[in-house]
Amino acid sequence: MRIVYWARLQLARQEIIAALAALPGVELQVTASLAETLAALPGAQALVLVHGPQEEAQQVFAALRAPGNTVRWMHFISAGREGYEELGWPPGIVVSYAGGGVAPAVAEHAMALMLALCRRVPDMVQVVMARRAWDRTLLAPKARSLEGATLVIVGHGHIGRELARRSRSFDMRIVTVARTPRPDPLVDEALPLASLHAALAQADVVAVTIALTPETTHLLGEAEFAACKKGALVINVARGPIIDQPALVRALHAGQIGGAGLDVSDPEPLPADDPLWNAPNVLVSPHFAGSGSPRSVQRLAQGVADNLRRLLAGQPLEHVVSP
Numbered sequence: 587m588r589i590v591y592w593a594r595l596q597l598a599r600q601e602i603i604a605a606l607a608a609l610p611g612v613e614l615q616v617t618a619s620l621a622e623t624l625a626a627l628p629g630a631q632a633l634v635l636v637h638g639p640q641e642e643a644q645q646v647f648a649a650l651r652a653p654g655n656t657v658r659w660m661h662f663i664s665a666g667r668e669g670y671e672e673l674g675w676p677p678g679i680v681v682s683y684a685g686g687g688v689a690p691a692v693a694e695h696a697m698a699l700m701l702a703l704c705r706r707v708p709d710m711v712q713v714v715m716a717r718r719a720w721d722r723t724l725l726a727p728k729a730r731s732l733e734g735a736t737l738v739i740v741g742h743g744h745i746g747r748e749l750a751r752r753s754r755s756f757d758m759r760i761v762t763v764a765r766t767p768r769p770d771p772l773v774d775e776a777l778p779l780a781s782l783h784a785a786l787a788q789a790d791v792v793a794v795t796i797a798l799t800p801e802t803t804h805l806l807g808e809a810e811f812a813a814c815k816k817g818a819l820v821i822n823v824a825r826g827p828i829i830d831q832p833a834l835v836r837a838l839h840a841g842q843i844g845g846a847g848l849d850v851s852d853p854e855p856l857p858a859d860d861p862l863w864n865a866p867n868v869l870v871s872p873h874f875a876g877s878g879s880p881r882s883v884q885r886l887a888q889g890v891a892d893n894l895r896r897l898l899a900g901q902p903l904e905h906v907v908s909p
Contacts, residue, residue, distance in 0.1 A: 737749075760775075
């Protein structure tokens with residue numbers, strides 16, 4: 587079986603190559619660009635890739651829908667795949683994804699952003715360290731604690747569950763909002779998306795972990811920020827367009843939102859002149875929340891290799907997203 591692996595990211599690249607190449611009966615072709623990938627698809631049975639822009643997805647899907655296409659399995663090593671999914675999966679192709687491969691690291695990053703804002707870490711660097719001022723009055727009046735605070739997690743998938751697990755150890759009250767609410771021993775209250783405003787009214791911290799779809803684009807905007815408890819913090823480790831970014835900037839300047847920790851933005855990369863950079867109490871990281879974990883790398887490589895073994899054995903695949 588010939589597998590095309592479009593290795594556009596360094597994350598787990600060598601480990602995935604090693605895991606796939608080690609399987610008997612597999613001919614692995616590694617590509618580095620869209621053009622190389624499209625050229626490699628004829629005669630291949632599978633495509634392993636990471637999410638990319640929708641204009642690329644359109645070209646990939648055009649090749650997969652062309653007469654004579656032989657690809658029957660696609661596997662995304664990224665959690666996101668919205669640009670592809672919105673186009674509709676090509677018929678006859680099973681599509682799977684990483685299924686929480688980087689969720690622990692992303693949840694850890696969300697916690698870091700939360701703690702940094704609550705414990706005023708940016709002010710430590712920009713004020714105390716810059717002035718060499720051993721003066722607790724510069725920080726203490728604005729400091730917060732996560733203990734006893736209510737965390738509203740918008741999205742209760744792999745990342746949301748890992749974030750709930752970590753937040754519970756800080757003695758936080760956990761409320762989830764999801765398209766399909768489900769009971770969870772780590773969660774105090776599980777609500778549907780229709781109850782988003784009621785959840786936001788309780789939140790000391792709002793963490794966005796939901797997938798980007800047409801339904802969730804600008805899910806958090808002017809009305810949602812107004813529904814929040816005044817001074818609530820907003821954390822986004824999902825996708826930038828889930829938040830109406832200009833509305834967030836206005837809410838930050840007005841003090842309705844007390845701070846934001848964002849690993850994603852709209853657009854990406856965030857332009858140097860974007861107003862978000864100058865909004866008060868904002869901490870921006872350049873979309874690297876899933877990085878830094880050797881275990882994540884192992885899970886990503888193991889996940890694609892395990893699904894390929896299942897495919898070769900005629901067994902059902904895990905983390906399937908296609909109909």
